[in-house]
Amino acid sequence: MKKIITLLGLIICIANAHAQFQKATAPIAEKKEHWRVIHADSVADNYYWMYDYFGKGPDSTKAINYLKAENAYLDTVMSPSKPFQSDLFLEMKSRIKEKDESVPVYKNGYFYYYRTEEDKQYYKICRKKESMDAPEEVLLDADKSAEGHAFYAATGFDVSPDNKLMAFGVDLVSRRQYTIHIKNLETGEILKDSILNTEGDPCWANDNKTLFYTSKNLATLLPEKIKRHSLGTSADQDEVVYHEKDNTNYLWVKKSKNNQHIFIYSTGTLSSELRMINANKPTSVFKIFQPRLKDVLYDVVPLDDKFLILTNKDGAKNFQLMECPLNNTGESHWKQLIPNRKDVLIEGIEEFQDFIVVNERKDGLVKLRIRGLKDSAEHYLNFGEAAYSAYIIPNPEYTSDVLRYSYTSLTTPSSTYDYKIKSKEKILLKQQEVVGGYNSTDYVTERIYAQAKDGTKIPISLVYKKDLNKDATTPLLLFGYGSYGISMEASFASSRLSLLDRGFVFAIAHIRGGQEMGRSWYEDGKLMKKKNTFTDFIDCGEFLIEEHYTGKGHLYAMGGSAGGLLMGAVANMSPSLWNGVVAAVPFVDVVNTMLDESIPLTTNEFDEWGNPKNEDAYFYIKSYSPYENIEKKNYPNILVTTGLHDSQVQYFEPAKWVAKLRSMKTDKNQLLFRTNMDFGHGGASGRFDYLKETAEIYAFLLNLEGIYK
Structure with a gap:
């Protein structure tokens, strides 16, 4: 019954x-x-x-x-x-704290943060010099900038080394074609240096007048060129410093954390290649770190006296950490520091002057491994929940002895911590507030x-x-x-x-x-x-x-x-x-999209789904593609x-x-x-x-x- x-x-x-x-x-x-x-x-x-x-x-x-x-x-x-x-x-x-402020991040003499206001959809990017008690400078008022636009996204905020200029990208269409603008932070003026159709990734050289950025193909929207822009000139005159001819690769540019190098990254699903110059010499020719190798991915982390290389070379499926001298970067000079392990994936490295943090994943969960550079002493951070997420957030100060990271779980609101490496002390700086009250013990995670x-x-x-x-x-x-x-x-x-x-x-x-x-x-x-x-x-x-x-x-x-x-x-x-x-x-519509190389991102996806111009790949993709397999x-x-x-x-x-x-x-x-x-x-x-x-x-x-x- x-x-x-x-x-x-x-x-x-x-x-x-x-x-x-x-x-x-x-x-x-x-x-x-x-x-x-x-x-x-x-x-x-x-x-x-x-x-x-x-x-x-x-x-x-x-x-x-x-x-x-x-x-x-x-x-x-x-x-x-x-x-x-x-x-x-x-x-x-009603659960969102409308008037809120992020944890300040210290970089090059300033505390940077963003804040939100009641009934406002966006945010304000701000900074204060040397102390949070100093007067506030509003670098970007996104609420004001977004007025009159159905969509507004800004990204890539990069302040020049002398702290006087800020470059950033803006997308008003939601197609990820960013226009880079440059703001004079002393006068508030937006300069005439408007750079169209970019990835929104401006990168300042150390001379405070040279910018590098990624230019996109107008049809496929693929990032395909790295260009160099000189302050005060027309973007039409910008020089192409690298043109990626392999349309299965993604391309971007960034400066190293220690401010000594500018890197060009060209990365596909199966292989990668980096180029670099001295950030103090922006007109120099980019040098290949290591020519791309078949089925070899690598990433580079520069320290004061050497490079660290995270790579799957030599069959290191879960990646290994290697090192090489500053003046001999070819793979024949790479020496192993942390070996590949079957049960642990190395996902990334955060570098500091005296230590590194190895971002590992075991049994599906993130582990943060602290390793001293002088004595190689190691320990792990302990998080203590069955299912959680932890990740390293911006730590721009290379000389710091404090690691900043974020922690959250299905029951724990996003929390920002400082971890003092020497004392192993965790300091909770901020936890996302759930307005109206929230008790994590009212919920169960498994x-x-x-x-x-x-x-x-x-x-x-x-x-x-x-x-x-x-x-x-x-x-x-x-x-x-x-x-x-x-x-x-x-x-x-x-x-x-x-x-x-x-x-x-x-x-x-x-x-x-x-x-x-x-x-x-x-x-x-x-x-x-x-x-x-x-x-x-x-x-x-x-x-x-x-x-x-x-x-x-x-x-x-x-x-x-x-x-x-x-x-x-x-x-x-x-x-x-x-x-x-x-x-x-x-x-x-996997088959039709992967057959059409004019569609944005198609060629980047061949190593993920396969190229249906290959007969075996075609019939396999066709066998699962949702559009192809609808039935009565x-x-x-x-x-x-x-x-x-x-x-x-x-x-x-x-x-x-x-x-x-x-x-x-x-x-x-x-x-x-x-x-x-x-x-x-x-x-x-x-x-x-x-x-x-x-x-x-x-x-x-x-x-x-x-x-x-």
């Missing part, structure tokens, strides 16, 4: 949930015949015309009208939840392991309300990414409390394709092993049901970008497992989001996917598609506007659970 009552309750719950969605007629996209023929394989692509707004084709206006029609449909369907969305937005916004079909143990991080009664009716949102070797960290988000406090469990699946468990974890989830990423996620979902964290009809999935590819794949492969799927800016069958409820100006996943990928899903799915579940017509890949730029997007997603999920307040 209990089972009958439970089932009846579930049916009523689902019926009520669907009653919260307003009935409306979904837009049906026109089909136009278009064929892709390659490797003797002919495939119809009836929605290819949606490309035309990007490609400036004849159906450009029609493509925009379709996106608008989908927006109107979503607005109508979700109109009953508008008051709830407004409540969710205000609830999440680290559990699902078993994949091939026997691999997949870590899952979870958080939920302590008094939650977990059973087959508990809603659970499973988040995943699993690409590019990017590890998903177990970090705090105050907005997430709006789900947890309404009975949701939140979980992160640390699936292959990320790098949580070492470099092999990444390599086992890319190229011809990419399907491991998708099956791992499905196995995690099934495990959570088996362990009674949730049940069928209450499991939800969410991911964005490459995580959106994950969503599309698991919706195709195991549609009945999920009651709802949220796919944010999803990379779902039932799909879960799906919410899809994109941005019209997205430069990483173009709008037409999710648009085509949604249109094809509509024409083929056999269920009556919700399929909703939101295009933000003003923004790009990262969504809204204001610190409150993004919460409106979050509120819409949460309302979608909560409605499916029959939760309306």
Whole structure:
């Protein structure tokens, strides 16, 4: 009898949930015949015309009208939840301390910080000379600069060595094409030296008048040239000091922490190459540190008397740390300091004059290893939680004996610490305040392991309300990414409390394709092993049901970008497992995008997904690409989001996917598609506007659970 009552309750719950969605007629996209023929394989692509707004084709206006029609449909369907969305937005916004200030960072005689004000969307970059009691200088008022713009992003703030000038990049379109501006910090004047179409990465030489920056290809948006700019001259006269001809590499420029070198980085998925000059001699010719080697990645950290090299050379899959003299940088002079280890990934090095901090990852968690440069004495920082995230934040002073780092977990708000190396003392400088009160002991975090079909143990991080009664009716949102070797960290988000406090469990699946468990974890989830990423996620979902964290009809999935590819794949492969799927800016048309080298970032991705011009890669990608594998069958409820100006996943990928899903799915579940017509890949730029997007997603999920307040 209990089972009958439970089932009846579930049916009523689902019926009520669907009653919260307003009935409306979904837009049906026109089909136009278009064929892709390659490797003797002919495939119809009836929605290819949606490309035309990007490609400036004849159906450009029609493509925009379709996106608008989908927006109107979503607005109508979700109109009953508008008051709830407004409540969710205000609830999440109320947790944010509106008037706030960051922990000051000391650099070259000044304390730098940013602060926010009540009811303001952006921030102010400020500094004070030598003491926090000194008068404040506002270097950039982003609230004022953003006025009149739907989107505003500033980046790359770099102050000249004499502290008189600041260079920074600004994007007003959300396509990551930054214009570099230079501000005279003594007069407040913005100089005429405006540099267009950059990565927003200005780098000052030590002469206070020479800037280096990365210039982008106008069509593909790939970073392809490093240029040198002289103060007071036209950017049209800027000299190209390096042109990367390999369009599978990323390119950037930066100055070393000890201010002695300027480095040009050219890095692909499998190999890298660095060039350098003396920062005091900006017109000198860049010298290659070590010519690129097949399947060898390396990064360089300069000290006073030598270079440190972090590399996977000689089969060091999880990387090793090496050293070489300042005047002999070729790989034949590299000497091992810290060897490669099977169970520990070395992710990075933070250098100081007397010690280094080795950023390691073991069992999916970050470990910070302190090593003295004079005596090689070592110790680790202890963090003390089962699932957490720790990372080194800006430590610009090379001579400091204090390490600054950030710590957070699923229950611990972001916290900034100073760690005194000699005394091993931790000092909490600031913890993110959750306005209205927050008690971490009211929530529980766990680290559990699902078993994949091939026997691999997949870590899952979870958080939920302590008094939650977990059973087959508990809603659970499973988040995943699993690409590019990017590890998903177990970090705090105050907005997430709006789900947890309404009975949701939140979980992160640390699936292959990320790098949580070492470099092999990444390599086992890319190229011809990419399907491991998708099956791992499905196995995690099934495990959570088996362990009674949730049940069928209450499991939800969410991911964005490459995580959106994950969503599309698991919706195709195991549609009945999920009651709802949220796919944010999803990379779902993998074959067609990877065949088109005019699309931004395509060529950089060949070592991640494969080049479909190769027959084996083509058929493997085709076998999982979400757009290619839509079938006439039932799909879960799906919410899809994109941005019209997205430069990483173009709008037409999710648009085509949604249109094809509509024409083929056999269920009556919700399929909703939101295009933000003003923004790009990262969504809204204001610190409150993004919460409106979050509120819409949460309302979608909560409605499916029959939760309306």
